[in-house]
Amino acid sequence: MLTLSLNQRAALLSVLLLVVGLLAWEAAIPAQKAVGELTEYEILTGAGAPKAGVPPPSQVIAKAWEQLSDPFYDAGPNDKGIGIQIGYSIYRVLTGYFLAALVAIPLGFLIGMSPVAYKALNPFIQVLRPISPLAWMPLALFIIGDSEASAIFVIFICSIWPMLINTAFGVAGVREDWINVARTHELGALKTAFTVILPAAAPTIVTGMRISIGIAWLVIVAAEMLVGGTGIGYYVWNEWNNLDLTSVVFSILMIGVVGMLLDAMFGLLQRRVTYVE
């Protein structure tokens, strides 16, 4: 008899679920149209309008093929390839994210190492952290003026907190013994920070970075819907305005794929810095 490994069985089940799901979706579409009995929500959102039917997967796949075979075309402000749109989003996310890291990690170090700094800054962090990043948008647009920079600012402000808190937490939790090893070897403050505290706290810091990139990717879609112009969030909103639900579904999937890839990158980094005690 054929025996499959755990991974093989899981993969088989995944494929099966995908096929069944797609078939059910495909089968459900015409039925839905035929019923003509719409829920209140569908009426409100216009899903019942003849042009705006939810597309079957076959249409989405055709759309994906069409889009992905020429992802970087540029035919004016409202018609750009999916690659260009995602590129804009990634650029904004990474810019805001790295600016946040540049602030959060050194500041987190300081807070983690100094109980005074921790106590002094904690109330500010506690108040600022729960603010929805989008709530900053009007203020950012007013103060910064530029919509592009405002979107980056929103990413900055939403990615800073998990990194800041995790860095502070990781640094504060570095074992006293390891610090003592550095002290008995007369390592200077900077050397201790880079050769002992940073590697010791790295798993916690990278966890914070991973949470941040996830949040940043969630927020960019919403931010771009607000500021418009370019980006995957704008693209989704624009296609919705065009009532091109096939493109909407396709771009939703793309958002998921890119988010997954970003997360996987940090997963890889996390594995590299993790150590066993």
Next chain:
Amino acid sequence: MKPFLSIENLTQRFPDGAGGELTVFEEATFGVEKGEFVVILGHSGCGKSTIMNILAGLAEPTSGGVIMDGQEVKGPSLDRGVVFQNYSLLPWLSTLKNVSFGVAARHPEWTKAEVEAHSTKFLAMVGLEGDVIRRKPSQLSGGMRQRVSIARAFANHPKLLLLDEPFGALDALTRGTIQDELLKIWGQMEQTVFMITHDIDEAILLADRILLMTNGPQARVAESVEITIPRPRNRTEIVEHPNYYAIRNHLVQFLGKRSKELSGKPSAPGQANTPATVRIDKAQTTEDPEDTQPALRAVNS
């Protein structure tokens, strides 16, 4: 002349958590000579680790001070190597890196190759060679980790080596092997060693002199017992030496009974608490009876 390491009127108090103060030890005063192997014995909680942390410069005493080689101990230094009770290896570094980062700190002018060669040599000295030194500490056994930690300390040639229950977590067999290795390296390097242990036999095997501490709080370093057994010593042979059981009985007596009887007496401020020297030597009893009598009386009491 002052001894190489001079502990002067060392007092340590901690807040006791109930608003009052807990005096761990007061006015402790003793010396350690250069090249000497001194072991400190005492019950749990009497303040051995506290003394060691002060000697290492990792902690500050409430009052009093430590002078090493004519200089006051202020903060940690590469001249005082510490082997921590829990090894304190850095888990993200390989075994070799755990030693070499210390060597590089000691000799910043060395090339990478020199640092590695030196580190490898000391790892080999404690029996760690080849493939093993590329592994992470988590992939080593407890005994191997302890040896890495010893190699790290020895590789830096500290003037004073501080060992806090270095073999506490090891099984008897591994313990024996590493004790032998420690003696071998110490014999080659003429280092001054200050070590904490709970194990009487280990203390007799290793030490030139054993300091006995009374129970805390207000513990005192009450006695300094010379180990009058010639070196090189060997685990199986020292038990046959006429002094072995006399010394051992004295230590057992102290830890079993007198450490409690002598404890808890506050001392006058400013008055140094110096340990009484005890020399138990059966071979010498006939030649110099006066010198040994108090010690023998202590054994019989």
